[in-house]
Amino acid sequence: MTDTYRRILLAARPQGLVDGSTLTIDDSAEVPEPADGQALVAVRHLSIDPTIRTWMDDAPGYLPPIAIGDGVRSGGLGEVVASRTDALSVGDTVFGMLGWQEYALVDAADGSLAVVPPGIEPAVVLGVLGVTGMTAYFGIRDIGRVEEGDTVVVSGAAGATGSVAGQLARIAGAASVVGIAGSADKCAWLVDELGFDHAINYRDEDVGARLRATCPRGIDVYFDNVGGGILDAALANLARSARVVLCGAISQYNEDRPVGPKNYLQLIVTRSRMEGFLILDYLDRFPEAQLEMAGWVMEGRIHHREHMVQGLDRAGEALNLLFSGGNTGKVVVVV
Amino acid sequence: MTDTYRRILLAARPQGLVDGSTLTIDDSAEVPEPADGQALVAVRHLSIDPTIRTWMDDAPGYLPPIAIGDGVRSGGLGEVVASRTDALSVGDTVFGMLGWQEYALVDAADGSLAVVPPGIEPAVVLGVLGVTGMTAYFGIRDIGRVEEGDTVVVSGAAGATGSVAGQLARIAGAASVVGIAGSADKCAWLVDELGFDHAINYRDEDVGARLRATCPRGIDVYFDNVGGGILDAALANLARSARVVLCGAISQYNEDRPVGPKNYLQLIVTRSRMEGFLILDYLDRFPEAQLEMAGWVMEGRIHHREHMVQGLDRAGEALNLLFSGGNTGKVVVVV
Numbered sequence: 001m002t003d004t005y006r007r008i009l010l011a012a013r014p015q016g017l018v019d020g021s022t023l024t025i026d027d028s029a030e031v032p033e034p035a036d037g038q039a040l041v042a043v044r045h046l047s048i049d050p051t052i053r054t055w056m057d058d059a060p061g062y063l064p065p066i067a068i069g070d071g072v073r074s075g076g077l078g079e080v081v082a083s084r085t086d087a088l089s090v091g092d093t094v095f096g097m098l099g100w101q102e103y104a105l106v107d108a109a110d111g112s113l114a115v116v117p118p119g120i121e122p123a124v125v126l127g128v129l130g131v132t133g134m135t136a137y138f139g140i141r142d143i144g145r146v147e148e149g150d151t152v153v154v155s156g157a158a159g160a161t162g163s164v165a166g167q168l169a170r171i172a173g174a175a176s177v178v179g180i181a182g183s184a185d186k187c188a189w190l191v192d193e194l195g196f197d198h199a200i201n202y203r204d205e206d207v208g209a210r211l212r213a214t215c216p217r218g219i220d221v222y223f224d225n226v227g228g229g230i231l232d233a234a235l236a237n238l239a240r241s242a243r244v245v246l247c248g249a250i251s252q253y254n255e256d257r258p259v260g261p262k263n264y265l266q267l268i269v270t271r272s273r274m275e276g277f278l279i280l281d282y283l284d285r286f287p288e289a290q291l292e293m294a295g296w297v298m299e300g301r302i303h304h305r306e307h308m309v310q311g312l313d314r315a316g317e318a319l320n321l322l323f324s325g326g327n328t329g330k331v332v333v334v335v
Numbered sequence: 336m337t338d339t340y341r342r343i344l345l346a347a348r349p350q351g352l353v354d355g356s357t358l359t360i361d362d363s364a365e366v367p368e369p370a371d372g373q374a375l376v377a378v379r380h381l382s383i384d385p386t387i388r389t390w391m392d393d394a395p396g397y398l399p400p401i402a403i404g405d406g407v408r409s410g411g412l413g414e415v416v417a418s419r420t421d422a423l424s425v426g427d428t429v430f431g432m433l434g435w436q437e438y439a440l441v442d443a444a445d446g447s448l449a450v451v452p453p454g455i456e457p458a459v460v461l462g463v464l465g466v467t468g469m470t471a472y473f474g475i476r477d478i479g480r481v482e483e484g485d486t487v488v489v490s491g492a493a494g495a496t497g498s499v500a501g502q503l504a505r506i507a508g509a510a511s512v513v514g515i516a517g518s519a520d521k522c523a524w525l526v527d528e529l530g531f532d533h534a535i536n537y538r539d540e541d542v543g544a545r546l547r548a549t550c551p552r553g554i555d556v557y558f559d560n561v562g563g564g565i566l567d568a569a570l571a572n573l574a575r576s577a578r579v580v581l582c583g584a585i586s587q588y589n590e591d592r593p594v595g596p597k598n599y600l601q602l603i604v605t606r607s608r609m610e611g612f613l614i615l616d617y618l619d620r621f622p623e624a625q626l627e628m629a630g631w632v633m634e635g636r637i638h639h640r641e642h643m644v645q646g647l648d649r650a651g652e653a654l655n656l657l658f659s660g661g662n663t664g665k666v667v668v669v670v
Contacts, residue, residue, distance in 0.1 A: 062604045227600070246603050260595025265562070268581050268611030269397045276603030 003031045007101030008315055010066045014056055016254040017323060018316040022056070023072070025313060031103050039083040039106050043098045047075035047126040048309070048318045048331035049160075050225075053253045062278050072100040072315070075131055076335075077122050093118065095125060100315045102335060112283065123306035127160055127330035128297060129290050133304075135247060135279045136164035136223075137289045140172060143277050144221040144245045148173035151215045153234055155179075156225030156250060157199065158186035159322070160304075160330035165223045165247075166196050167302050174221075178214050180207060180230055182325040189328060194303050208233040218270070221245065227252045228259060235263035244274035254323055305329030338366045342436030343650055345401045349391055351589040352658060353651040357391070358407070360648060366438050374418040374441050378433045382410035382461040383644070383653045383666035384495075385560075388588045397613050407435040407650070410466055411670075412457050423450065430460060435650045437670060447618065458641035462495055462665035463632055464625050468639075470582060470614045471499035471558075472624045475507060478612050479556040479580045483508035486550045488569055490514075491560030491585060492534065493521035494657070495639075495665035500558045500582075501531050502637050509556075513549050515542060515565055517660040524663060529638050543568040553605070556580065562587045563594060570598035579609035589658055640664030 004027055011024040034040045055066045055073055066073055076098030080088050085108035088094065096113035098104040106113055116125050127133060139161075140146050152169035156162040157179025166177045178198045179190040187199035198214040200207055207230055211219065218239025224231050227249030234244070244267075252258040267274060282289075296302040307327040309318040312335045321327040339362055346359040369375045390401045390408055401408055411433030415423050420443035423429065431448035433439040441448055451460050462468060474496075475481050487504035491497040492514025501512045513533045514525040522534035533549040535542055542565055546554065553574025559566050562584030569579070579602075587593040602609060617624075631637040642662040644653040647670045656662040 060604070232595070246600070248603070249600055252600070258597050258600065260567070260597040260599050262593050262595040264595050264599070264609070265581070265584055265587070265593065265611070267609065268583070268613065269395070271612050271616060273608055273610040274599070274602065275608040276600070277606050278603065281606060 004028055005031050005102040006312060007071050007099070008312065009071055010056060010068055012068065013058055014053075014254075015256070017320050018053075018056070023316045032105050034082055034084045034105060037085050037108050039080045039085055039088040039094075039108065041078035041094055041096075041098060041104045041106050042081045043076050043078040043102055043104055043335050045077040045122045045126060046098075046100060046312075046315060046318075046333040046335060047077075047130060047132070048315065048322065048333055049075065049132065050248050050250050050253060050322050052319055053323070062280070073097060074100050074315075075126070076104070077116065077125055078104065088115065093125075095130070100312065102312065114286075123308065123330060123332050124297070124304070126332055127306055128164055128302060128304040129293055131279055132160035132330055133164050133293055134282065134286055134289055136161045136168055137293060138279065138282045138285070139223055139245045139247050139277060140165050140168040140221075142282075143275050144169075144223060144243050146172040146174055146221050149175045150220035151176045151178070151217060151239065152221045152223065153178045153180065153211065153215065153219045154223045154225070155230050155234070156248070157181045157190055157196070158183075158328045159225060161247060162223070162225050163190070163194060163329060164302060164304065166190065167194055169221065169223075170195060171296065171301060176215070178211070180226075186328055189305070202230060208236060211237040218242065223247060224249070226250050227261075231261045232263045235261055235266045238266055238270040238272050240270050240272075242270055242272040244272065246274060246276040250323055307331045309333045311335075339363055340366050340437040341647060342406050342434070343647065344406055345391060345403055347403065348393055349388075349589075350591070352655050353388070353391070358651045367440050369417055369419045369440060372420050372443050374415045374420055374423040374429075374443065376413035376429055376431075376433060376439045376441050377416045378411050378413040378437055378439055378670045380412040380457045380461060381433075381435060381647075381650060381653075381668040381670060382412075382465060382467070383650065383657065383668055384410065384466065385583050385585050385588060385657050387654055388658070397615070408432060409435050409650075410461070411439070412451065412460055413439065428453065428460075430465070435647065437647065447615075449621075458643065458665060458667050459632070459639070461667055462641055463499055463637060463639040464628055466614055467495035467665055468499050468628055469617065469621055469624055470496045471503055472628060473614065473617045473620070474558055474580045474582050474612060475500050475503040475556075477617075478610050479504075479558060479578050481507040481509055481556050484510045485555035486511045486513070486552060486574065487556045487558065488513045488515065488546065488550065488554045489558045489560070490565050490569070491583070492516045492525055492531070493518075493663045494560060496582060497558065497560050498525070498529060498664060499637060499639065501525065502529055504556065504558075505530060506631065506636060511550065513546070515561075521663055524640070537565060543571060546572045553577065558582060559584070561585050562596075566596045567598045570596055570601045573601055573605040573607050575605050575607075577605055577607040579607065581609060581611040585658055642666045644668045646670075
């Protein structure tokens with residue numbers, strides 16, 4: 001008799017948030033055997049990222065949509081439990097696109113697969129040293145090009161990427177770092193623990209007025225995770241030659257008709273640039289960046305927080321937290 | 336008895352296009368006498384540019400709004416008729432912000448004032464060698480950074496700036512140049528006379544479908560003069576690492592509520608950049624650029640066309656042509 005395992009399949013494309021009709025749990029498939037060059041990984045932790053929601057739509061993107069009936073694509077961390085490749089040994093911890101499931105077959109030749117050195121907490125691997133931390137790193141440095149004396153504003157600032165982006169801006173020499181988040185607790189965390197100069201609670205405050213007050217010389221770098229009205233408020237307050245880093249748009253991913261930034265012509269008035277990027281393009285520079293980031297974490301210059309959700313069956317609920325603002329820091333599902 | 340002169344004042348802020356209530360003609364002011372360091376200029380030709388419409392709104396911009404009751408700000412070309420500065424002699428032709436009026440006092444210390452060498456047609460000074468041509472030059476080179484083999488798309492392509500931008504893209508090595516314009520005649524002019532590879536008539540054709548067909552490898556550089564739905568269609572067809580040059584948005588300047596580009600997240604998917612610029616920042620590089628451009632004009636590599644409107648009193652009507660699409664090439668008012 002062969003063991004079966006659980007995996008979460010996309011049953012229907014969500015309208016807005018993931019709900020009861022979006023996902024099904026399949027527990028009938030047999031745990032597969034690795035072929036030559038492959039290993040079997042027991043999935044332990046899932047990285048819950050806003051981009052997963054975009055893959056559920058039938059829309060053009062940087063990766064193909066998840067097909068109806070397929071497993072949900074997701075970054076994850078797991079342990080090699082069987083191997084038919086010299087590159088991976090039983091007991092290795094690996095990071096890769098493991099998916100929302102208990103077991104994954106991985107290919108040693110897959111360039112996005114990485115063996116994780118022992119002794120690092122899973123939540124750190126997935127968070128500050130993972131794709132979210134790396135997104136903050138390359139967004140602030142390569143796209144935002146934060147310089148000494150800059151005023152930097154980050155939206156989604158209490159999220160996994162935003163919280164690291166603000167701290168990296170400070171390390172890069174920003175004179176002032178302002179975070180925009182969705183609760184008084186999150187704002188207090190940003191200022192009291194992460195060292196942001198100001199935090200704006202977009203649910204209670206007039207973001208435009210507060211940006212004018214906290215950024216009297218204008219915004220040099222705006223790191224955008226949210227889109228919508230907050231992006232417009234930032235565009236209205238740009239300094240000259242500003243850089244708008246397009247990281248994501250969590251306010252838009254659940255909308256049928258996304259809205260564009262009506263203040264985009266401020267890019268002309270202020271001679272500014274709005275630029276998008278994808279962390280996939282920086283995989284070859286991860287090791288160097290992770291080393292630098294690990295140093296800052298150990299020195300206490302980068303603080304991080306994780307929001308752990310217990311149980312594979314709660315992955316959909318965990319994803320929704322990103323859009324309802326229910327999380328502070330990195331959302332991780334413990335399989 | 337002292338001579339009086341005519342000037343056009345902003346009587347009311349326009350809602351949409353300039354109409355009968357927007358402007359008044361004042362013919363009661365006396366022709367002024369230059370003070371020390373000044374010259375009196377008889378205005379001969381006005382440069383009619385979309386940006387003038389933006390100055391009529393009470394909205395923040397790169398220059399203050401024109402105040403109600405003030406003369407309309409405008410670039411123009413004129414002849415020095417009296418001078419109290421060694422820098423300007425009677426008979427000199429000068430370019431500067433002369434305004435919609437028959438006479439202007441100019442200050443020799445004004446950095447934007449330039450003495451024009453004799454022998455160049457006024458329409459060329461204001462067009463291909465003027466602010467519009469310079470906008471195309473620095474937009475294509477410094478912002479768009481057109482490279483050998485690029486696919487370049489220009490909107491407002493039969494306008495003064497767009498028509499030159501497309502030709503400069505070809506000179507910079509573009510493999511394919513596509514223009515978007517508003518009539519079959521304009522499209523024929525772009526392809527038959529200016530050497531564009533394709534022209535899309537946005538009034539009759541599906542711009543998105545035609546962009547997909549004419550740019551099979553995607554758009555590397557999109558030079559945008561119009562905004563609105565055409566900008567969205569271009570964003571949906573960007574190649575990887577594309578550059579969107581924000582030059583203007585003539586579809587938006589007459590709208591109360593400008594719309595933003597809803598496809599802006601394609602900047603993330605394609606790792607692309609959208610950047611604005613103002614030609615004011617490049618004044619010190621004009622001489623070098625004008626020399627190069629004059630060479631291309633003489634070699635027949637840059638073609639240009641002007642739309643001359645006779646009479647200062649028709650300046651408002653001339654401005655409206657830019658938004659109704661009634662012009663091909665540079666609109667100039669002969670005062």
